[in-house]
Amino acid sequence: TGGASLRTATRCKAPSASRSPSDRVEGLAPIDGWTGVAIAFKAAGYAAALLAIGGPLFLAAFPTAHADARQLARKIAVIAALIGMAVLATRFGIRAARISGMGLSGAVDPMMLGFVWNSPLGTAAIWRGVGELLIVALLIKGTIGLAAGLVGALLVALSYTFIGHSLGDPRWLLAALxxxxxxxxxxxVGALAPLRRAISLPEGASLLHRFGTVASVTVAFLVIVGLVFAWLMTGSLTELLTTAYGWTLIAKLAAVSGLMILATLNKWWLVPALASGAPEAAGHLRRSIQFEAFAVLLILIVTAVLTSITTPPVNL
Structure with a gap:
């Protein structure tokens, strides 16, 4: 993250009164072929990070879940952590290619790679790499492996506070949010695959119900924190509607709203139907979780666009 914000870090914010309405539709960085590659790998990195973090969180939250569901969560987290490290290494080359303007030769140029390493992305890479290595320790079953995985999950999450839009002010609040x-x-995100597996397992409806109860609280935090962060980045409804950042954020909120509708459908209709033994409930619930996964993928792509080629209005 942070490509757009790094390019605008030294820009002074122009008074809104001096800009015409058409001028205020701004904050979009130049787009070229490497931009699309960067967005794709950033979205892949987001997906890997969320799955890697989500695995140990699922294991800690549901210690009595069926062994098959727990094993799937562990397996996905470890694979995601390994993929995340590969994606992170690739992103160094992509960033070097973009800032050098040299294309593929810039992606392997030692001087440019050194420049990227000494940037905030390098600091984030250290935290994220260590965190993902600790998540791989989930292969060690038991308390030690889970404890290492949880510490790793926190480090991966914290790594994102060293780059991107959270570098603004108030720094501590943005990082915490x-x-x-x-x-x-x-x-x-990390619970989706284990929950889908649990549909056909003994006591699967019970696990889905417990997840819905816990998720009711976590989703509230997710929405509130996201809205506060968005407000700090935009500052006003006008900026939300007149900047590239604002319109991309609206697209993200639309996708999140769709995800919330699916989650509500699952919690209040499909999971109770599964618990009551309704014959078609299992199939409907599997498809609903698949749609949730597609919605998450869309959200991650939009987020990658948001953090790659748009600048928050507060930085304009």
Whole structure:
């Protein structure tokens, strides 16, 4: 994250009165071929991070869940952590290529890679890499592996506070909001596959019900924290509606709203139907969770666009 914000860090915010309405539709960075590659790998990194963080959170929250569901959560988290490290390494080359303007040769240029390493992305990479290595320790079953995984999950979440839009003011508040936002989102995302597996397992309806109860609280935090963060980045309804950042954020909120509708459908209709033994409930619930996964993917892509080529109005 942070490509757009780094390019605008030294810009002074122009008084809103000096800009015409058409001028205020701004904050969009130049787009080229490497931009699309950067967005794709950033979205992949987000997905890997959320799945890696979500695994240990699921294991800690549901210690009595069926062994098959827990094993799936552990497996996905470890694979996601390994993929996350590979994506992170690739992003160094992509960033070097973009800032150098040299294309592929810039992606492997030692001087440019050193420049990227000494940037905030390098600091974030250290925290995230260590965190993902600790998450791999989930392969060690028991308290030690889970404890290492939970510490790793926190480090991965914190790594995102060293880059991107959270570098603004108030720094401590933005960092805290982003960390909570990531942890709550990861809890949800990391649970999707284990919950889908649990549908056909003994006591699966019970696990789904317990998840719905816990998620009711975490989703409230997710929404509140996200809205506060968005307000701090935009500052006003006018800026929300007249900047590239604002319109991209609206697209993200629309996707999140769709995800919330699916979650509500699951909690109040499909999970109770599964618990009552309704014959078609299992199939409907599996499809609903699949749609949730697609919604999450869309949200991550929009978020990657938001943090790659748009600048928050407060930085304009």
């Amino acid at each position: 982003l960390t909570v936002h990531l942890l709550t989102a990861a809890f949800w």
